[in-house]
Amino acid sequence: xxxxxxxPAAPALTHPSRGRIRFSDKxxxxxxxxxxCVYVGLILLLLLGDTLYMLQHTSDRPSGASxxxxxxxxxxxxxxxxQNSIVLSMISCTVSAFLALWIAxxxxxxxxxxxxxxxxxxxxxxxIPIVLPPLVVGLSLLILFQFAPFTTPLGAxxxxxxxxxxxxxNALVVYQVPAVILAQFMVATAFATRTMxxxxxxxxxxxxxxxxxxxxxxxxxFSRVVLPEAGSGMLTAWTLAWARSLGEFGPLLIFAGATRxxxxxxxxxxxxxxxxxxxxxxxxxxLIMVLGALIVLIVARVWGRSDLIL
Amino acid sequence: xxxxxxxxxxxxxxxxSGVDLLVPSGQYAVLMGKTGSGKSTLLEAICGLKxxxxxxxxxxxxxxxxxxxxxxxxxxxxxxxxxxxTMSVRDNLAFALEIRHMPNxxxxxxxxxxxxxxxxxxxxxxxxxxxxxxxxxxVALGRALAFQPPVLLLDEPLSAVDExxxxxxxxxxxxxxxTTNTTVLHVTxxxxxxxxxxxxxxxxxxxxVDALPSPTVCGxxxxxxx
Numbered sequence: 001x002x003x004x005x006x007x008p009a010a011p012a013l014t015h016p017s018r019g020r021i022r023f024s025d026k027x028x029x030x031x032x033x034x035x036x037c038v039y040v041g042l043i044l045l046l047l048l049g050d051t052l053y054m055l056q057h058t059s060d061r062p063s064g065a066s067x068x069x070x071x072x073x074x075x076x077x078x079x080x081x082x083q084n085s086i087v088l089s090m091i092s093c094t095v096s097a098f099l100a101l102w103i104a105x106x107x108x109x110x111x112x113x114x115x116x117x118x119x120x121x122x123x124x125x126x127x128i129p130i131v132l133p134p135l136v137v138g139l140s141l142l143i144l145f146q147f148a149p150f151t152t153p154l155g156a157x158x159x160x161x162x163x164x165x166x167x168x169x170n171a172l173v174v175y176q177v178p179a180v181i182l183a184q185f186m187v188a189t190a191f192a193t194r195t196m197x198x199x200x201x202x203x204x205x206x207x208x209x210x211x212x213x214x215x216x217x218x219x220x221x222f223s224r225v226v227l228p229e230a231g232s233g234m235l236t237a238w239t240l241a242w243a244r245s246l247g248e249f250g251p252l253l254i255f256a257g258a259t260r261x262x263x264x265x266x267x268x269x270x271x272x273x274x275x276x277x278x279x280x281x282x283x284x285x286x287l288i289m290v291l292g293a294l295i296v297l298i299v300a301r302v303w304g305r306s307d308l309i310l
Numbered sequence: 311x312x313x314x315x316x317x318x319x320x321x322x323x324x325x326x327s328g329v330d331l332l333v334p335s336g337q338y339a340v341l342m343g344k345t346g347s348g349k350s351t352l353l354e355a356i357c358g359l360k361x362x363x364x365x366x367x368x369x370x371x372x373x374x375x376x377x378x379x380x381x382x383x384x385x386x387x388x389x390x391x392x393x394x395x396t397m398s399v400r401d402n403l404a405f406a407l408e409i410r411h412m413p414n415x416x417x418x419x420x421x422x423x424x425x426x427x428x429x430x431x432x433x434x435x436x437x438x439x440x441x442x443x444x445x446x447x448x449v450a451l452g453r454a455l456a457f458q459p460p461v462l463l464l465d466e467p468l469s470a471v472d473e474x475x476x477x478x479x480x481x482x483x484x485x486x487x488x489t490t491n492t493t494v495l496h497v498t499x500x501x502x503x504x505x506x507x508x509x510x511x512x513x514x515x516x517x518x519v520d521a522l523p524s525p526t527v528c529g530x531x532x533x534x535x536x
Contacts, residue, residue, distance in 0.1 A: 206392040212379040213357050213386040214406040215457065224405075228396040 047290060050283050057280045072284035081260050082269055082285065088180065089265040089292075093245040096184035100192040100241035101234060108196025108237075109222065113205065129190040134250030137186055141179075141255045145170045179256035180263050184245035191244050192237040199233025200226070232303065239300040243293050266292075311335040312356060312461055312495055317365030319348075319355045326351060328365075329519045333510055335370065335460075336491045338484070340504040342522075343514035349497040350389075352514065353463045356495070357384040370460050370493075385454030385462040385492070389469060391446040393438045399449050400425075400434040406457035424452045427486060444475035448482070455490065462487075464496040468503060480506050 058071040076082050111123060129137060144150065149157050150173075155165030164172060173179050203226060211221035227234075249267040256263040258272055266289050273282040312333040319326045326348045333339040343349045354360035356367060358379035367375050374382045394402055403424055407417045425431045428448045433441070441449065447467050454462060464483070468476045484507055487494050498504055504511055511522040 204390075204392060206388050206390070207394060209354075209359050209379070210386060210388060210392045210453075211394075211405070212359065213382070213384055214453070215380050215383075215409040217380060220409065224409075225394055229394075231396070 050287055050290070053283050054280070054287060072280040073287060076273075076281045076284035076288070079281075081264060082281075084261050085264045085266055085269040085285075086288070088177065088263075089246060092177070092180045092184055092265060093242045096181050096188050096245045097192075097238050097241040099181070099185050100189040100245075101196075101238050103189050104192035104196040104237050104241070105227075105230075105234065107193050108198075109200050109226070111193075111197045112200035113208075126190060126193055129187045130194075134187070134248070135254060138183060138251030138254030141183060141186065141251065142174065145174050174255065175257040175259070175263065177256075177263060180252055180265060183251035183255045184248045186251065187248060188241035188244040192241040195237040195240055196230070196233060199230050199237070202233075203229050235303055236300050239296045243296045246289060246292055246296075311368070311370050312339075312493060313366075313368040314352075314356070315366045315368075317355065317367060318363040319351055319360055320363050321348075321351050321360065324348060324351065324517075326355075326514075326517045326519075331512060331519050333493055333495055335493050337509045338487050338494045338496065338507055339510040339512065340496045340498060340508035341512045341514060341519070342498060342501070342504050344499060347514045348517060349499075349514055350465050352519070353386070353465050353495065353497055356461075357386045357463055358382050359386075383457070383459050383461070385457075385459035387447070387450045387454050387462070387464045387467050389466045391450035391467075393441075393446060393449055393453070395438045397438065398434070399430060399436050399438070399441070402438070402449055402453045403430070403434075403456050405453060410457065420456060424456050427455075427489065428452045428482065442475075443471045444479060447471060447479060451483075451486070455486070455492070458490070460493060462492045462494045464494065466498055467496070468498070468500070476503070483507060 054072050077086075107126070111119070111126075132140075150169040153166050153168050154162055154172075158165075173182065207225050207229070208221045211225045212218070216224065247267060248265075249271065252258075252263070252265065252268060253271070258264060258268045260272065264272065266285055269285045270282045270289070273279075273285060312331065314329050314331040317326070317329040317331075319329075324346075329352065331352075341349055341352065351360055355362050356369075358374070358377060358381075362375060365375070366373055369382060369384065394405065397405070400421055403421045404417050407420055412420070421434070422431070425434055428451060430445075430448055430452055433445060433449070438446070438449070447470075451464075451467070467483075468479055471479060480503065483494075483496070486492075496504075496507060513520050513522050
């Protein structure tokens with residue numbers, strides 16, 4: 001009988017060196033921190049650059065003039081067209097954010113709680129306004145409004161009489177204030193819907209089920225149990241929709257135009273001031289928008305759900 | 311009384327089939343089984359949250375198989391309580407009564423009564439997030455009992471509480487069941503809990519439910535099972 005062949009000796013176990021692990025961990029955290037610092041730093045530098053530019057031009061004020069009245073922001077705010085632009089921005093952003101929420105709450109709930117044929121397709125379609133280039137959204141709206149029934153006089157569509165019977169929706173909306181709201185609404189709603197779906201996903205479905213066993217209809221369970229729990233998510237969705245609307249520009253330019261004192265909102269003001277070479281005013285309006293966006297972000301972080309901010 | 315006759319339930323790939331189960335009126339029944347054996351699915355089928363593929367479910371002699379959960383009048387306490395966290399303890403207890411449009415005075419009286427029964431009188435104005443595990447389960451129990459359902463379903467109500475609290479809640483469950491004479495089906499995987507509470511015992515495994523010899527006189531062998 002042959003003796004079994006000798007097994008090759010197993011290599012001795014080597015333990016990782018403590019120094020190497022410690023160095024690797026430290027290097028890993030340093031790299032993460034450095035990458036984060038580069039991007040955060042770039043964002044802060046952008047804002048700092050705007051502020052420095054404004055301060056530089058503030059120093060050009062006539063001697064003895066008050067700093068409060070002679071800085072680019074104050075001068076921009078004193079212009080009637082900028083004042084109109086601020087008012088229209090506030091109104092259109094608020095209206096479109098509320099309209100976005102009216103759509104986002106039911107659609108977000110539907111996607112979070114139900115399964116139906118074609119759900120994946122609906123889900124993908126809802127992302128189209130997010131992924132489409134903004135100019136394309138505006139152009140698509142403009143083209144859509146060239147077809148019936150948007151070009152048909154209202155009197156031929158509506159079963160009742162209105163003062164606008166001889167006017168079409170196209171004439172009432174395109175290059176008018178409603179176009180500003182519709183263009184903002186199209187993109188803001190997509191973001192608000194994503195936020196509301198994430199909100200409803202995070203609310204325990206068991207609570208609704210208990211509400212059903214306690215005698216609620218589906219609507220009662222939704223309105224009495226789910227909606228109150230979704231309050232902070234709704235605030236986040238609203239503020240996000242408002243901030244997206246404030247920053248909207250491409251679709252507005254195509255679909256609502258950039259007519260001074262008519263369809264001019266803050267983003268259009270920046271474009272119009274730049275196009276006439278008034279860079280100080282453009283920077284000043286940009287800083288006003290930064291301030292507005294910061295206030296909204298703070299509201300969303302303090303009272304909303306920071307984990308839902310897209 | 312809870313009677314399930316030849317009930318089949320599907321939940322994804324999981325399937326319970328041909329389940330027969332009878333819990334006589336006013337009895338405390340315990341359903342035992344391993345995690346994932348379908349205990350919770352069975353409770354959900356009884357309270358109408360999970361549709362059944364076939365068979366018949368009767369509660370107090372009424373066929374509820376096609377009814378929605380709101381019409382079955384079943385008190386249901388899930389594992390984590392699932393309390394309504396934006397409401398106070400009082401509002402949780404009053405929820406089912408307000409849904410039924412009971413007059414305010416009657417609601418207050420019933421909330422006071424149920425709070426006293428469960429030792430919640432001092433907690434009525436407390437918010438849900440600050441409650442301990444044992445307090446949460448008592449509120450969930452009170453919320454389910456407030457509208458005086460003839461049938462109470464408890465899904466592992468004691469699994470997330472410490473030993474002392476479990477002991478207290480066991481005593482409370484037994485005394486509440488005797489006071490209200492409610493038919494209870496309690497799901498657990500804890501043998502000691504089952505022996506402590508059950509008049510009737512069932513065991514669920516491999517998609518089938520079997521009756522176990524009852525430790526007390528209450529659990530007579532009328533509880534036939536497949």
